[in-house]
Amino acid sequence: MSTDQASHLGKRDASRRGATTVPPTDRLRIAVVGLGKMGLSHFALINAHPEVRAIACDTSGYLTDLLDKYLPTTFYNSFGKMLAEERLDAVVIATPNRFHAPMVREALEHGLHVFCEKPFCLDWRESEALAELAERKGLVNQVGYHYRHVGAFMEVKHIVGSGALGRITHVMAEAYGPVVLQPKRQTWRGQKEEGGGCLYDYAAHPINLLNWYFGKPVLVSGSVLTSVYSDSTEDEVFSTLGFEGGTCAQVSVSWSDESQRKMTTKISMIGTNGRLNVDRQECQVYLRKPVAELPEYDKGWNVRYTTELSRDPWFYIRGEEYSNQLDDFVKAVRAGAGQPNKNDFRSAALTDQSIAMILDDSADLAPSPVIAPSPGLPVRKRSWFSRT
Amino acid sequence: MEIEMDRLLLGDNQFFGINHMSEERARTQAMRFRDTAAIMKVIDAAYDEGIRTFMCTTHERVAEICDTVRSMPDRYAGLQFYPCMPYAHKYANAVTDHGMLGAVMQFMPEGGMLKTMLSGGKALATKDVQGIARILIDAEMKMFEGLSTPVIFMQNVFTDLLLGMGFAEAFRIFHDHVIEKYDAEPGYITMNMPALFKVLRDQGIENPIICANINKIGFRMCGGQEAYLDTLRAGGLRAIAMSVYASGAIPADEAIQWVSNLPNIRSIVFGASSRTNIRSTRDLVGRYMS
Numbered sequence: 008m009s010t011d012q013a014s015h016l017g018k019r020d021a022s023r024r025g026a027t028t029v030p031p032t033d034r035l036r037i038a039v040v041g042l043g044k045m046g047l048s049h050f051a052l053i054n055a056h057p058e059v060r061a062i063a064c065d066t067s068g069y070l071t072d073l074l075d076k077y078l079p080t081t082f083y084n085s086f087g088k089m090l091a092e093e094r095l096d097a098v099v100i101a102t103p104n105r106f107h108a109p110m111v112r113e114a115l116e117h118g119l120h121v122f123c124e125k126p127f128c129l130d131w132r133e134s135e136a137l138a139e140l141a142e143r144k145g146l147v148n149q150v151g152y153h154y155r156h157v158g159a160f161m162e163v164k165h166i167v168g169s170g171a172l173g174r175i176t177h178v179m180a181e182a183y184g185p186v187v188l189q190p191k192r193q194t195w196r197g198q199k200e201e202g203g204g205c206l207y208d209y210a211a212h213p214i215n216l217l218n219w220y221f222g223k224p225v226l227v228s229g230s231v232l233t234s235v236y237s238d239s240t241e242d243e244v245f246s247t248l249g250f251e252g253g254t255c256a257q258v259s260v261s262w263s264d265e266s267q268r269k270m271t272t273k274i275s276m277i278g279t280n281g282r283l284n285v286d287r288q289e290c291q292v293y294l295r296k297p298v299a300e301l302p303e304y305d306k307g308w309n310v311r312y313t314t315e316l317s318r319d320p321w322f323y324i325r326g327e328e329y330s331n332q333l334d335d336f337v338k339a340v341r342a343g344a345g346q347p348n349k350n351d352f353r354s355a356a357l358t359d360q361s362i363a364m365i366l367d368d369s370a371d372l373a374p375s376p377v378i379a380p381s382p383g384l385p386v387r388k389r390s391w392f393s394r395t
Numbered sequence: 396m397e398i399e400m401d402r403l404l405l406g407d408n409q410f411f412g413i414n415h416m417s418e419e420r421a422r423t424q425a426m427r428f429r430d431t432a433a434i435m436k437v438i439d440a441a442y443d444e445g446i447r448t449f450m451c452t453t454h455e456r457v458a459e460i461c462d463t464v465r466s467m468p469d470r471y472a473g474l475q476f477y478p479c480m481p482y483a484h485k486y487a488n489a490v491t492d493h494g495m496l497g498a499v500m501q502f503m504p505e506g507g508m509l510k511t512m513l514s515g516g517k518a519l520a521t522k523d524v525q526g527i528a529r530i531l532i533d534a535e536m537k538m539f540e541g542l543s544t545p546v547i548f549m550q551n552v553f554t555d556l557l558l559g560m561g562f563a564e565a566f567r568i569f570h571d572h573v574i575e576k577y578d579a580e581p582g583y584i585t586m587n588m589p590a591l592f593k594v595l596r597d598q599g600i601e602n603p604i605i606c607a608n609i610n611k612i613g614f615r616m617c618g619g620q621e622a623y624l625d626t627l628r629a630g631g632l633r634a635i636a637m638s639v640y641a642s643g644a645i646p647a648d649e650a651i652q653w654v655s656n657l658p659n660i661r662s663i664v665f666g667a668s669s670r671t672n673i674r675s676t677r678d679l680v681g682r683y684m685s
Binding site for chain 1: 412414416418421425483524552555557558559564565586590612613614615616617619641642643
């Protein structure tokens, strides 16, 4: 092997996480609550983690009975019963959005570290209160904004922080995907009161990235929430966010775009010293002049790919970011206190607040054009607390 | 009885807008391959360059490819398919729309006994995963009727989800059904080869066919490149290397030479959109792996 090849391998290996095996008695006991689409994926990742013993909880008796028959895991149908009976270190909350706040609170009050799926809470004041509670109790708290764990978007943080783009004047934050493509019977994701809708489900991601790069918006205007197919929530979100220092960001999001194979998120920026176009796969940067703070980027176009920006996790299902965010959480819990290095409750509360600003702003505008709604079909409501 | 797999298998990512390097490139490819005729042109080129295996998802458009191949048995004599199922996005979208159970129901044949049982809640009593799995596999296999499918794969998102959950018995259920019903060999695609290999071995699945990322820079070789190499050296599996070029990060010659030196690699699966690329890959594989 040549020196070049060895150093290339070494570079990747250095960033890889070793799967240290921890004796079963010393493993962290982490319960995944809610085994929907995200919950099952979280459960599989947590269960495969070499330092964790996973427990799971879902109100669907059918699902837990079935899994219980085939898996060695302990399953619960009741959150309250599980909290009362299990000796846990932490929980991963992946229930429908409106349940996040009460369940996170209950878990914190039980002294458990908490990872909560995004968006955090539907009321940002509740998010702040929970951040405070977690901080006061010294508990690890994290929210599943996985884009902050995507190599290319992490690179943006690095680039923006370096100041290499100069004064950033314009940002486009976009997300498109094929979730709702026709009027139809819907799960909670299509119900506003359940915390569904394109704003919470899709737009929350690019907004969260903007918060990471630029902080809290100082003004929000031109917010339009449009229904294309859904009868009780929006399918598109457009808004303009102003940040301190004069950066203006436009958010353009639709979950009714069939041309996308899956959710696609893009960030582009224009600054006085260059430009940047980033998606999950690659990071393209144009610099007018090279900058000492960003020595790996030259004048003109620079492209870095996911192959060089990714850090291989201990276990992979459908993207490094999902694994790595949970690994951060596990490591922080293992450390006993302290915080994961990003996505704590505080930062998610800021995103919840930004979402509220967009909602307020959109309410001031003329009602958005809505197609004639089809008769609403009932959503099966789950009760997470009634069986306690 | 073990089948002899070809050294080089044509994959289908490039036809369906999947590119791990660039979304722009993925879109350009999706445009180019909008018509199934454009896909057939590439398959024709591959066939004419001597490639006889098409390893493909159960994407709805693969059904059209199957129709074309069925309609010209002489043109495609000896062409075989390695189906990979389930097509994950189809299920993920169904779960978003209908919830977990609803998604399973979506893919059950209308009027089938199990669908009726599930609707009536009777499967609550039986928890008949085996029965449900068989029906879902058969539904996915329908498009390949009358075609040669000597190896049938479980797709990686599904394999790895089950692996992570610890649902080891599911691999056995898949294994048995593929052999019994299709007289084919089961294969498993994964991003976690060392972990999967151990679980399959524990399930008594001997010498499994495992398709995984195997490349010189260790891209998406989860568990670490060293663990992959140890698993390959220890043997007891038939590996198919995918992502050999690590999405273009490694020059072709160097990539294939490296893989060719590893033990227990039976095949390479690759994606190509042009005859030139197909030919050069074929020649490299011929040079290093014959």
